[in-house]
Amino acid sequence: MPSADVAVIGAGLAGLLTAVRLAEDGARVVVLSEGNGTLHWAGGPIDLGFAPRASDAADAVRGLARRRGHPYALLGVDVAPALDWFLQLTTDLGLPHAGSLDGGFGPLPTGIGGVRPVSVVPAAQAAALEPWAPGERLVIAGQAGFKDFWPRAVASSLARPEVWGGFSRPARVTAVTVEWPGLHERRNLNALRIAEAFDNPDWRTAALDITARAVASTGPGPVRVGLPAVLGLRDHPRALDAAEERLGAPVMEFPLVPPGIPGIRLHDVLRAKLRARGGRLLLGERVARVETTRRKVTAVATTAATRELVTHVGALVLATGGIAGSGLIGEPSGVIRETVLGLPVEGPPIESWLSGDPLDPGSLPIAAAGLRTDDTLRPVDPGRPTDGPLFDNVRVVGALLAGQQWMVERCGDGVSLASAWRAAASLSGAAPKRRATPRRAEAVR
Amino acid sequence: MTFAGTAAASTLDPTVVWDALVIGGGATGAGLLRDLARRGMRTLLVDRSDLGTGTSGRYHGLLHSGGRYVARDQSAARECIVENRIVRRIAPFAVEDTGGYFVTTPDDPDDYADAFPGLCAASDVDCQEVDVAEVLRRNPTLNPRIRRAFAVPDAAVEPWALIEGNVADAAALGSAALPYHKVVGFDRSGERLLAAKVVDVRSGTEYRVMAGQMVSAAGAWGGQIAAMAGAKLTMAPGKGTMLVFNQRMTDAVINRCHKPGDGDIMVPVGTVAILGTTDIHVADPDDWQITRSEVDELLDEGEKLFPHLRRMRLLRAYGGVRPLYDPNEAGTESREVTRAHVVLDHAARDGISNFTSIVGGKLTTFRLMAQDTADVVARKAGVTARATTAQEPVPDPHGGAKARYHWLGGRLAAHEAEGGGDAGLLCECELVTRSMLEEVLERRWPCSLDDVRRLTRLGMGPCQGGFCTFRAAGAVADHAALVTNDPVAIGDMAEQAMADFIRERQRGTQPIAHGRQLQEAVVTAGFQWGTLGLDSLVGTDARSDAQR
Numbered sequence: 001m002p003s004a005d006v007a008v009i010g011a012g013l014a015g016l017l018t019a020v021r022l023a024e025d026g027a028r029v030v031v032l033s034e035g036n037g038t039l040h041w042a043g044g045p046i047d048l049g050f051a052p053r054a055s056d057a058a059d060a061v062r063g064l065a066r067r068r069g070h071p072y073a074l075l076g077v078d079v080a081p082a083l084d085w086f087l088q089l090t091t092d093l094g095l096p097h098a099g100s101l102d103g104g105f106g107p108l109p110t111g112i113g114g115v116r117p118v119s120v121v122p123a124a125q126a127a128a129l130e131p132w133a134p135g136e137r138l139v140i141a142g143q144a145g146f147k148d149f150w151p152r153a154v155a156s157s158l159a160r161p162e163v164w165g166g167f168s169r170p171a172r173v174t175a176v177t178v179e180w181p182g183l184h185e186r187r188n189l190n191a192l193r194i195a196e197a198f199d200n201p202d203w204r205t206a207a208l209d210i211t212a213r214a215v216a217s218t219g220p221g222p223v224r225v226g227l228p229a230v231l232g233l234r235d236h237p238r239a240l241d242a243a244e245e246r247l248g249a250p251v252m253e254f255p256l257v258p259p260g261i262p263g264i265r266l267h268d269v270l271r272a273k274l275r276a277r278g279g280r281l282l283l284g285e286r287v288a289r290v291e292t293t294r295r296k297v298t299a300v301a302t303t304a305a306t307r308e309l310v311t312h313v314g315a316l317v318l319a320t321g322g323i324a325g326s327g328l329i330g331e332p333s334g335v336i337r338e339t340v341l342g343l344p345v346e347g348p349p350i351e352s353w354l355s356g357d358p359l360d361p362g363s364l365p366i367a368a369a370g371l372r373t374d375d376t377l378r379p380v381d382p383g384r385p386t387d388g389p390l391f392d393n394v395r396v397v398g399a400l401l402a403g404q405q406w407m408v409e410r411c412g413d414g415v416s417l418a419s420a421w422r423a424a425a426s427l428s429g430a431a432p433k434r435r436a437t438p439r440r441a442e443a444v445r
Numbered sequence: 446m447t448f449a450g451t452a453a454a455s456t457l458d459p460t461v462v463w464d465a466l467v468i469g470g471g472a473t474g475a476g477l478l479r480d481l482a483r484r485g486m487r488t489l490l491v492d493r494s495d496l497g498t499g500t501s502g503r504y505h506g507l508l509h510s511g512g513r514y515v516a517r518d519q520s521a522a523r524e525c526i527v528e529n530r531i532v533r534r535i536a537p538f539a540v541e542d543t544g545g546y547f548v549t550t551p552d553d554p555d556d557y558a559d560a561f562p563g564l565c566a567a568s569d570v571d572c573q574e575v576d577v578a579e580v581l582r583r584n585p586t587l588n589p590r591i592r593r594a595f596a597v598p599d600a601a602v603e604p605w606a607l608i609e610g611n612v613a614d615a616a617a618l619g620s621a622a623l624p625y626h627k628v629v630g631f632d633r634s635g636e637r638l639l640a641a642k643v644v645d646v647r648s649g650t651e652y653r654v655m656a657g658q659m660v661s662a663a664g665a666w667g668g669q670i671a672a673m674a675g676a677k678l679t680m681a682p683g684k685g686t687m688l689v690f691n692q693r694m695t696d697a698v699i700n701r702c703h704k705p706g707d708g709d710i711m712v713p714v715g716t717v718a719i720l721g722t723t724d725i726h727v728a729d730p731d732d733w734q735i736t737r738s739e740v741d742e743l744l745d746e747g748e749k750l751f752p753h754l755r756r757m758r759l760l761r762a763y764g765g766v767r768p769l770y771d772p773n774e775a776g777t778e779s780r781e782v783t784r785a786h787v788v789l790d791h792a793a794r795d796g797i798s799n800f801t802s803i804v805g806g807k808l809t810t811f812r813l814m815a816q817d818t819a820d821v822v823a824r825k826a827g828v829t830a831r832a833t834t835a836q837e838p839v840p841d842p843h844g845g846a847k848a849r850y851h852w853l854g855g856r857l858a859a860h861e862a863e864g865g866g867d868a869g870l871l872c873e874c875e876l877v878t879r880s881m882l883e884e885v886l887e888r889r890w891p892c893s894l895d896d897v898r899r900l901t902r903l904g905m906g907p908c909q910g911g912f913c914t915f916r917a918a919g920a921v922a923d924h925a926a927l928v929t930n931d932p933v934a935i936g937d938m939a940e941q942a943m944a945d946f947i948r949e950r951q952r953g954t955q956p957i958a959h960g961r962q963l964q965e966a967v968v969t970a971g972f973q974w975g976t977l978g979l980d981s982l983v984g985t986d987a988r989s990d991a992q993r
Contacts, residue, residue, distance in 0.1 A: 041968070043976040108978075112915045112943070113936065116978030147871055147879070150919025152926055153939050159932035163981050173932070189868035255976045257912050324967045332744070332755050332959045351737065354958045354966060358951030359944055359983045361974040366958075367967055407974040 003312035004030040004280075006427055007300050008319055009287060009340055010327070011037030014398025014416035015319030016270040016281075017086070021424035023277035030311060031274065032285040032302050038325055038399075042263025043255025044229060045108060046086070046120040047406075048079060048101060048414035057119035057414070058101040064411055069403040072411065074375055075418035082421035083120070083414075090122075093269040094237050098126035106130070107167035109138070109226060111149050111256040113157025115164050117410070122262055124231055124240050127224050127250035131168040138170035139215050140226040140254075144177045146189055148256045149228035151175035170224070176214040180207040191230050195261045198232040198239045208246040215247055222249070229253035229261045236265055285309065287340050290316070295392045297341070315393040315427050316340075318379075322370055322399040336369050338400075343390060346372055346382035346402040361407040370402030376426040377401075377419060395423035457623070457643070457652045463489045465822060466641055466656035468628050468670055470494075471501035472604055472808050474662035475611035476815030476834065477822075478622060482615035483837070484823050484830035489620065489654060491643055493627035495896045496612065500664050501604045501808055502899065503733070503765030505687050505721035506714040507698060508532060508540060509809040510597040512547055512572065513705045514784070515564035516557070521784050522568035528810045529598060531835050532607075533850075535812075538841040539607040542850045543713055545599025545698030546580055547572075548591040550749045553703040558593045561702055565597070572597050586694040586751050599698035601714050603851060604808060605899045610839035617840075624896075626652075630673050631659070636798040638674055647891065658822045661802040662815075664768030665730035671802055676795035678802060682730045683767040685722035686739050688747070688957065691758040691907040693718045693853075699750055708746025715853070716875060716906050717760065720747045724767070733764030735956045758961040760909055761953030770804035786814045788821050799825060871920065872913035874906020882917060886924040894921070894946035910950040911969040915977075918943040944983040947973075 008019045011033035019029045049060035049072070058080075065076030072079070080101055090097050099106075099120035108118045108128035118128055138158065142151040155175035157163055181203060183189055198204045215225055225247050232239030243251045253262065271281050285302035292298060297316045302309050318340055320327030329337045334350035347369025356363040372382040373396050378389035382402070397419035399412060406412035465481050467474050470492030481488040492498070511525030533540055549558045565572035573596045580594040581587055612622045623643075630642040632653065640653040661670040671678035693713040701709040707723045723739055740762055747754045770787055786806030791797040803818040816832040823830065838848065856876045869878045885897050894917050897903050903917060904910030922939040929935060951966070958966055973979040 041972055041976070043972075047975070110977045112918070112977045112979065112982070113939070114978030114981040116976075116981065145868060145879075147868070147916045147919075150916070150922060152935070153919040153922030156922050156926075156932040156935035157940060157982065158936075160936050163936075165981060187866035187868060257915055257977065258972055260972075260976065322967070323964050324971050326964065330959045330963045332741075350959070353963060354955050358948055358954075358970070359979070361970060361980055364967060364970055366963065367970075407970060410975065412975070 002030070002309070004028050005314045006317060007032055007311055007313040007315075008317040009033070009300070010319035010321060010325065010398070011267070011281060011283070012319060012321055012325060012398060012416070013039055013042075013266070013413060014420050015317065016267065016274065017417060017420035018317050018319060018395075018397055018423050019279055019281075020089070020270055020274050020277070021085075021420055022427060023274055023279040025424065025428045027428065029274070029279040031279065031281040032287065032300065032311070033281065033283055034286045034326065036283065037267060038321060039263040039267040040260060041258040042260045042266070043110070044122045044125050044253065044260070044262030045116070045118040045255070046097060046413040046417075047410040048083070048119055048417075050105065050117050050410035056102045056104045060409075061101070061411070061414060064409055071401040071404050071415045071419065074373070075415065075422055078418035078421045079414050082417040085421065086417055087120075089273070090266070090269070093273055095265055095269050096123050097121060098123060099129050103129065105167075107164055107169070109154070109158055109252070109254055111154065111228060111254045113154040113163070115158070115167065117165075122265075124229070124236070124251065124253040124262070127252045130250070132170050133222060135171050135221055137172045137174065137218070137221060137223045138226055139174050139176060139218050139223050141176045141178055141211050141214055142228055143180050143183055143189075143194065145184065146194065146228065148191060149254070151177050154226070154254070174218045176218060178210050178214050180210060191228065191256055191261050192233070192259055194228070194230040195233040198230060199235040201235075201238070204232070204239055204242055205246075208243055212246050212248075215249070224250045224252055226252050226254050228256055233261060233265060234268070282309075290341055292391070295390065297391055297394055315395070316391075317395045317397060317423055317427070318371075318400055319397045320400055323366055325399055327400045328369055330366060338371065341379075341391070341394070343371055343379050344381045344383065345369055362405065364407065367407060368403055368405050370400050370404070371396045372402055377423045395427060397423050457654065459653060461655070463487055463654065463656040464826060465489075465658040465660055466491070466654055467660045467662055468641070469499070469662035469664060469666070470496035470608070470622060470624060471499050471662065471664055472497070472608055472811035473501075473664065473803055473806065473814045475608040475622070476811045477660060477662050477803070477818055478615040478620055479611040479839070480815045480819040480832055480834050481822065482618040482620040483833050484819060484828050486658075486823065486826065486828060487619050488615065489656065490612070490622040491626040491628060491641075491654070492622070492624050493646060495624045495899060496622060497605045497608045497899055499666070500765045500768055501608065503763055504604070504685070504808055505710065505719045506601045506603070506712045507710065507721075507809070508600040508602040509807065510545055510599045511568055511570040512545070512565060512595075512597040512599065513700060513710075515561070515568050515570055516704060518784065519568050522570055524810050524813060526568065526570045526598070528813050529600070531812060532602065532809070533600070535835070535837065536607055536610055536839040537848050537850045538843060539603045539610065540850050541601040541603075541713075541852065543599065543601050543697045545597045545700060546575070547595045547597060547700045547702040548580065548587070548750070549593040549702045550588050551590050551592075552749050553701055557704065558702050561595055565595075570597060584695045584697065584699070586753060587699065588750055588752050593702065595702065599700070601698065601712055602808065606842055606851075607811075607839070609842040609900070613840050613842055628670060628673065633675060633797070636792075636796055638797060638800055657799060658826050659800045660818060660822055661800070662818070664804070665766040667768065667802050667804050671791070674791070674797055674800050676791045676797055676800060678789065678804070679771075680730070680804065681769045681771045682727050683769045684725045684727045684733055684764050685767060686733075686735050686743060686762060686764045687722050688720040688740065688743055688762050689760040690718045690720065691760050692716070694751055694757060701750060706746070708743040709750070711747070711750060715902055720754075727766060730766040733766060735762045735764055735953070737956045740956045756960075758907070759957040760907065760962060762957045763953045768804055768806065786810065786817065788818050790821055790825075792825070801825070871916040872901075872903045872906070874908055874913075875902040875904075877901045877903045877913070879920065882920050883924065886920060890924060890928070894918070894942050895949045898946075904946065904950050908965070908969070909954070910946055911965070911973075914943055914946050914950070917946070940982050
């Protein structure tokens with residue numbers, strides 16, 4: 001019978017970071033996830049918080065921390081140490097990030113020709129944090145026929161100053177369409193396919209030669225090159241280096257509609273780190289039931305395709321996400337159900353789950369639904385928060401925490417980081433210290 | 446793949462006198478355009494919006510066998526089955542021959558089922574009792590407790606293809622259709638309407654269209670057109686609400702075998718299935734707001750046919766307004782108002798010699814409605830030619846040389862025949878390719894993505910445009926670059942296309958957002974706003990538009 005000190009349900013950023021942090025501390029950790037996790041939808045930036053008048057992410061975090069009921073009211077103080085750890089961790093894993101809490105925001109253009117504020121980004125987007133020099137141009141290069149990146153549309157949109165908000169912007173935006181080798185066939189011309197092609201050193205040399213010639217044809221002077229976020233999957237760091245070297249210019253990967261290659265890269269290195277520390281990540285595991293005694297979870301039963309797996313646990317971390325991640329389901333009756341333990345949920349009434357204009361991100365009040373916790377992230381009843389935790393050995397992290405309008409506040413990754421940091425700290429205190437152990441054979445079968 | 450017969454505004458030469466002007470570009474108007482054209486009358490059709498955006502584009506997609514009317518309205522049932530056979534013959538490309546069943550659920554009375562075959566026979570509706578086990582085997586999500594089942598020739602019909610084919614037939618004879626041209630008034634001299642004042646709603650330019658005969662096929666909006674002409678006409682619009690599910694839980698039309706009511710029919714349409722309907726009298730035909738309680742009531746009824754309905758994913762709710770007309774003009778309850786159509790000759794009623802309205806009716810009988818109207822219009826114009834619309838095939842706008850029914854796998858087969866693969870697919874849900882989109886943009890420019898949707902089904906599948914909107918906007922930018930070099934103008938056009946389409950596709954989700962579809966809404970908004978920075982594109986404009 002498999003067992004773990006801690007089982008983490010959910011393989012998004014919050015779940016993986018909690019698991020890695022606990023594994024670093026010597027705990028036996030298993031991550032059980034029904035799907036691949038939301039990092040597969042992520043475009044690269046680590047969103048810590050944003051507000052139109054905030055001077056930097058630290059300022060935005062402080063502003064949100066003053067808001068009653070926001071996760072940062074509890075966790076705001078942990079954002080800085082959690083970020084320090086994350087930056088070191090990703091550097092060690094070969095996927096370094098740039099930016100900081102107090103370095104201000106920069107404008108990152110996107111694959112639909114929009115611009116989003118960023119404060120911490122992977123190296124392939126670091127140029128977004130540097131102000132544009134006078135005369136510096138943006139050249140957008142994309143593969144002909146790639147349906148998720150239309151160079152002309154992106155460049156035309158970015159030619160409009162108002163799209164850049166108040167940010168510094170390029171002197172001119174130009175589009176070039178390129179034919180990377182062997183991609184003109186009809187099948188599977190998607191971001192994943194192109195990213196895998198960039199993992200091949202010979203192919204990418206040829207592709208970058210073509211790109212460099214196209215960029216050079218746009219004229220002299222300093223440029224940055226905007227590319228769809230497809231610069232390699234497993235060999236991304238070398239692909240990025242090769243691109244900047246061959247193009248002789250800073251490169252910016254524009255986020256695309258999912259799948260998000262930058263997010264998949266992060267997922268992959270975190271999973272590798274977890275495994276290196278003896279942790280396990282089991283995909284396709286839907287929680288069927290949870291065994292409890294009094295105020296403790298003792299085991300989690302998951303179902304995959306052919307059998308039920310019962311994992312005995314010392315503690316449980318709910319990293320299942322909110323509505324988007326399936327951690328919560330809005331029932332037709334108006335009840336918002338927490339899907340693992342059936343915990344009481346705080347959220348808006350059904351008539352205001354969605355309201356107003358779909359083009360206004362504030363029109364999704366349901367996004368703020370979630371669980372209330374005590375200060376060690378143990379779930380409490382939102383109606384009777386002073387009654388104490390409903391389970392002593394359960395922690396709640398990430399988007400499942402109530403009170404965040406993450407689409408507007410751009411705080412989702414910061415909440416994931418800080419809550420992973422807090423949950424791991426409180427569980428490390430409780431779990432027995434031991435050396436990492438290799439994974440056990442019976443657990444993976 | 447376009448409304449081949451739609452004309453540019455240059456058609457509006459002010460010196461031209463048309464033989465007839467048809468107001469309203471639904472199925473009836475398009476059918477009327479075709480019928481008059483075939484009788485030798487050069488006719489112009491105008492619609493305030495795109496063709497097929499009113500009731501014809503907002504119904505459940507059923508080509509009636511007549512079975513729903515056999516108990517209450519035998520003449521309507523007879524008209525339905527006759528026209529059903531005609532539409533199948535003249536426009537098979539618009540019909541998916543799903544067949545239909547009337548099934549007796551535990552909530553339906555035995556005596557209705559006992560009488561049903563006889564009633565069908567009396568109205569000449571083909572009906573055959575079939576083995577319940579076999580129906581359940583073919584439709585495993587159906588209520589296993591149904592007791593009886595009757596097969597009828599119900600079918601699904603695609604309104605836009607039908608409209609397009611009718612317009613194309615008329616255009617080949619010198620007639621034309623102008624979308625986005627709204628009638629705002631008439632010039633009248635004594636008993637005659639001399640010209641219609643028509644505004645190009647996209648440019649704001651006003652034109653005068655002279656025509657010998659003026660015909661209102663404006664359906665639920667007929668009262669408004671009549672008022673402009675100085676005639677009195679009181680419509681009794683009945684709103685029907687429909688729910689779209691993300692999959693075809695049945696491959697045949699399923700009706701409950703009872704006195705027709707709310708939520709008792711499921712129609713497989715394209716890749717989805719549509720549960721219909723409600724029937725609520727509304728004062729304003731543009732009012733089709735839908736509440737959660739309406740959705741709940743529909744689901745309660747629908748569960749009697751499909752017990753697991755609430756566990757299936759709902760994509761959207763939409764409403765259409767029936768062009769009902771109460772001959773007494775007395776305000777009768779909607780379900781009780783006749784579905785029959787009436788041709789109103791305003792010469793006799795209102796002293797306007799060259800003005801005619803067609804009111805009431807249903808899509809299945811659009812051709813007959815057009816023929817009955819054209820008989821009156823032609824007589825008034827002194828034209829003696831007879832209708833030929835029941836005999837002559839409608840041209841297939843999708844270019845199929847061989848007459849055959851539309852089938853669900855047809856588009857995939859065509860795509861595979863051209864080499865297949867996913868590279869060219871901009872809308873994976875509905876298999877809309879880059880070349881299909883480019884072709885429509887070329888022929889219909891300037892046009893919205895919603896116009897493109899009606900001609901291609903872009904964005905009508907499970908993701909409701911979540912992904913393909915941006916691809917289509919990319920194609921719009923490439924197309925716009927053919928007409929302007931100004932990147933700002935190109936950016937603005939692509940953004941407008943994007944914003945309008947997102948708003949249009951999300952319009953019907955609010956009252957049905959729960960479960961997986963609520964999740965879809967949050968996930969989609971999450972990557973559109975969070976990852977892609979949609980707010981930098983549509984932020985303030987979008988919000989002020991919504992407040993209008």
